[in-house]
Amino acid sequence: MGNAVARNRIKRVVREYFRLHQYDFELPLDIVVVPKRNLEAKQLTLALAKEEFTPLLTRIRTEAASS
Template identity: 90%
Template structure:
């Protein structure tokens, strides 16, 4: 049975983990997000997610909405992509937090992660 929780092992917690993604990860662009994707060789399998939502995105309510929706997408799809990846998600300024829905997040992230999965299978 798969539990749909987002455990602490699935999060990027420290600054060194974020810095490694920024410096060594591959940049992926969608219409509303930038993703820094770094393949891990050690540690637990599965995605680890980090979010960077700056104050330029709006007030705390707007920033928290963005984080909630992005986390929910990854929580629901965590078993679709069992790859040892660290992903840092950064929203672009053109993203309106009030219009961000789970459907929009799925539209943005699914093709990108499917491509990452295909690339990992090929290598």
């Protein structure tokens, strides 16, 4: 990740993704996000975050529903 500028960009994009999708969760949930080491902060966009997180959140929802 590198310097503070890169870390802050990653945090902003991840927070924005979860802000936009906060109502997709029916359960109280704590989620910890650890960025990949080879992640380029300049290339991280909201679209890329959506591509990465949406399948995971769908999986979480289906597993929570089956419990």
